[in-house]
Amino acid sequence: MQNETAYSDLIKLIVTKRDSNILIEELSVLKSSLFKTDPKAFDEALNQSVRKKIADIILFYVSKGADKKALVEYLEERFRKLPSLSLTIAFDPTVQVLDRIAKWVRDAKGEVLLELKIDRSIVCGAIVTFGGKFYDGGYANLIKTL
Amino acid sequence: MDEELKKAKKRAKKILTSTSSEVDEITRKVALDIEAIAIVQIKEMAAMLKEQVRTSQEDIKAELEEYKKARMAEIDEQVKLKVLEISKQVLGDAIDLKAHEELVIKALENAKRNGIL
Numbered sequence: 001m002q003n004e005t006a007y008s009d010l011i012k013l014i015v016t017k018r019d020s021n022i023l024i025e026e027l028s029v030l031k032s033s034l035f036k037t038d039p040k041a042f043d044e045a046l047n048q049s050v051r052k053k054i055a056d057i058i059l060f061y062v063s064k065g066a067d068k069k070a071l072v073e074y075l076e077e078r079f080r081k082l083p084s085l086s087l088t089i090a091f092d093p094t095v096q097v098l099d100r101i102a103k104w105v106r107d108a109k110g111e112v113l114l115e116l117k118i119d120r121s122i123v124c125g126a127i128v129t130f131g132g133k134f135y136d137g138g139y140a141n142l143i144k145t146l
Numbered sequence: 147m148d149e150e151l152k153k154a155k156k157r158a159k160k161i162l163t164s165t166s167s168e169v170d171e172i173t174r175k176v177a178l179d180i181e182a183i184a185i186v187q188i189k190e191m192a193a194m195l196k197e198q199v200r201t202s203q204e205d206i207k208a209e210l211e212e213y214k215k216a217r218m219a220e221i222d223e224q225v226k227l228k229v230l231e232i233s234k235q236v237l238g239d240a241i242d243l244k245a246h247e248e249l250v251i252k253a254l255e256n257a258k259r260n261g262i263l
Contacts, residue, residue: 087250089246089250090246091243091246093246094243097243097246100247100251101247101250101251101254104251105254105263108254108263109263120234121234123233123234123237124241124246124249125249125250125252125253126250126253126254128257128262128263130257130262133261133262134262135253135256135257135260135262137252137253137254137257139233139249143226143229143230143233144226144230146226
């Protein structure tokens with residue numbers, strides 16, 4: 001139950017596939033630290049190799065009694081299994097814009113990671129690829145199909 | 147003897163007259179046959195030529211149509227490229243972040259409508 005709640009807290013912070021890959025790397029470092037003999041190894045790895053917001057969430061659930069190994073492995077597995085939606089856009093989005101786009105996608109498709117690509121040649125709009133399906137909603141394609 | 151000779155002459159004349167008529171008849175029939183064959187052949191040749199002209203006209207028409215289509219597609223493509231190039235120059239700078247965001251959401255909505263999401 002705690003593992004699932006920790007996942008729910010983390011998924012709010014992890015929007016893109018890139019974010020998720022970084023998180024999986026961080027979780028991998030934490031998992032490795034659990035096999036070290038030094039009892040402080042996990043805390044050190046948390047402080048040195050994990051982003052603060054992520055570390056705070058993990059620390060919170062560990063302090064509530066969650067099993068470190070089970071928690072890390074659970075999170076790693078959940079994030080590895082998340083589907084991703086490829087989105088090609090023509091601009092470099094701010095964090096807020098990206099969050100709004102991610103919110104729209106998650107409202108429509110549930111827990112999905114964004115795989116963002118920037119291609120200014122599409123002018124505006126977006127090219128969407130999900131589950132093997134493709135939709136070109138870029139302005140450049142609109143002109144081509146006129 | 148004279149009587150015999152007269153009879154023979156008469157018979158010969160009759161045979162000659164009959165043969166001449168038969169030759170005339172055969173000649174007339176052969177001429178008619180040749181004429182009929184010639185007419186058929188001329189008609190066939192005329193039909194063949196007419197068909198060849200018609201086919202050539204159709205080929206030329208199809209080739210012209212094909213060329214017209216290809217040229218139109220070429221012009222169409224050039225116009226689209228030009229419009230795209232101008233759009234990139236004009237819209238590239240003119241679209242602000244908010245408009246970009248709205249157009250991305252619109253593309254996502256269209257993707258959803260099209261069964262992609």
